[in-house]
Amino acid sequence: MRSLEICLSPELIHLHDLSGKIVVVVDIFRATSTMVTALANGVTSIKPVEDLESCKSLAGNGYVTAGERNGKKEPGFALGNSPLSYLDGTFDGVRIAMTTTNGTVAIERSKGSAEEVIIGSFLNLQATANYLLQKEASVLIFCAGWKGKFNLEDSLYAGALAALLQYPSDCDGILAMETLYYQTKEDLLGFLKKASHAKRLQNFNIEEDIDFCLTFNRYDLIAILVDDEIIAKKIPTNA
Amino acid sequence: MRSLEICLSPELIHLHDLSGKIVVVVDIFRATSTMVTALANGVTSIKPVEDLESCKSLAGNGYVTAGERNGKKEPGFALGNSPLSYLDGTFDGVRIAMTTTNGTVAIERSKGSAEEVIIGSFLNLQATANYLLQKEASVLIFCAGWKGKFNLEDSLYAGALAALLQYPSDCDGILAMETLYYQTKEDLLGFLKKASHAKRLQNFNIEEDIDFCLTFNRYDLIAILVDDEIIAKKIPTNA
Numbered sequence: 001m002r003s004l005e006i007c008l009s010p011e012l013i014h015l016h017d018l019s020g021k022i023v024v025v026v027d028i029f030r031a032t033s034t035m036v037t038a039l040a041n042g043v044t045s046i047k048p049v050e051d052l053e054s055c056k057s058l059a060g061n062g063y064v065t066a067g068e069r070n071g072k073k074e075p076g077f078a079l080g081n082s083p084l085s086y087l088d089g090t091f092d093g094v095r096i097a098m099t100t101t102n103g104t105v106a107i108e109r110s111k112g113s114a115e116e117v118i119i120g121s122f123l124n125l126q127a128t129a130n131y132l133l134q135k136e137a138s139v140l141i142f143c144a145g146w147k148g149k150f151n152l153e154d155s156l157y158a159g160a161l162a163a164l165l166q167y168p169s170d171c172d173g174i175l176a177m178e179t180l181y182y183q184t185k186e187d188l189l190g191f192l193k194k195a196s197h198a199k200r201l202q203n204f205n206i207e208e209d210i211d212f213c214l215t216f217n218r219y220d221l222i223a224i225l226v227d228d229e230i231i232a233k234k235i236p237t238n239a
Numbered sequence: 240m241r242s243l244e245i246c247l248s249p250e251l252i253h254l255h256d257l258s259g260k261i262v263v264v265v266d267i268f269r270a271t272s273t274m275v276t277a278l279a280n281g282v283t284s285i286k287p288v289e290d291l292e293s294c295k296s297l298a299g300n301g302y303v304t305a306g307e308r309n310g311k312k313e314p315g316f317a318l319g320n321s322p323l324s325y326l327d328g329t330f331d332g333v334r335i336a337m338t339t340t341n342g343t344v345a346i347e348r349s350k351g352s353a354e355e356v357i358i359g360s361f362l363n364l365q366a367t368a369n370y371l372l373q374k375e376a377s378v379l380i381f382c383a384g385w386k387g388k389f390n391l392e393d394s395l396y397a398g399a400l401a402a403l404l405q406y407p408s409d410c411d412g413i414l415a416m417e418t419l420y421y422q423t424k425e426d427l428l429g430f431l432k433k434a435s436h437a438k439r440l441q442n443f444n445i446e447e448d449i450d451f452c453l454t455f456n457r458y459d460l461i462a463i464l465v466d467d468e469i470i471a472k473k474i475p476t477n478a
Binding site: 008009012015146147148149150151152155170171172173175176177179180183184191194195196197199 | 387390410416423
């Protein structure tokens, strides 16, 4: 029987057994939202890289580099971590190498024993749910968090996905976040704007990024890790 | 200005700066509920001990020993981890040495840099809030969790305490748990009985322990760590 669990922080992932499971990595503000947007706008693949120097060294080797730390674009990288950067129609066939504060760390830590690693965002929530529902495997939702701590936006995404999957779960985090999601979904944007990281980003004048990352079901694809790079797979969503 | 934050697991405590703060350690099922009950029923002091052998060695040295692992009383200890054990009127002046799966670990990890360490439970929620409101210090609620993972009962206690304190907070965990507490408080017992650890304990036929641990404001004392032992302090509660 398929089950569902949540890991609230990369610092807790060692407590979970990933074997045979599909891991859904989520970093709503903004790494995984940006990855999904990039793939929906022509990008061929995204290579997640944990550290800045390794990522930067891929520039010129067939990759365009994207680098972010603490919410800001890093010097020496072509792109930062804004999904809006990928909307101008110039990314067809481009391969991206990306490093971010939290999201790429979580992706690195999911590799290995998991059956599959996919990338979640509100932008492709229904497509991701549809994909998982076709599979037999149990699911672990892995929240990137903020520097190791719990964050609201990734956890509420988990609640939203749990509400769509309705898998049995004896995981308290799922029970908490699904309940919280039902309570807040009528004004999810308003509630999530109270989150500490949303406030942090608002200080950088990137309110548009936040609104974009909190758009539901804009794209009908999943983002899946294959041979160390994330690629898109079209999924029908008639939701 | 006083602030409020939450640590959801002992595995995350290194991410928090405890200095100058009052740490409220909570392990609702059942370590901290049991400690508060013991102190309210005549016990003079409780020495929290991380490992079984050190705890057991204190038997006869002026201590009665209490030992629990995985929800069950350990062989060789006088007491397990049930608050009900302390209600028979035979504990006046007794000193307890206690080791439990999660709670005593969290207490050990709070020592050192914190301004004060106190022990929380629903049984003395209002007394604890009143005590904190008299103080100038910021507060960190430290959930013992279950073997490193998030649990529902400790986190919802944090939500309940946050609702009483109303301190400003930029901590996403506080925002999430306070909101969840408001949603579930009309049937907190029903909701918390869905928690994985409550189910685990129900399997051991200790339903009475669960109901007892979820009683609000039975005792008007706080439990505070002084010189490595937890003692009671009377607090007026006219709330």
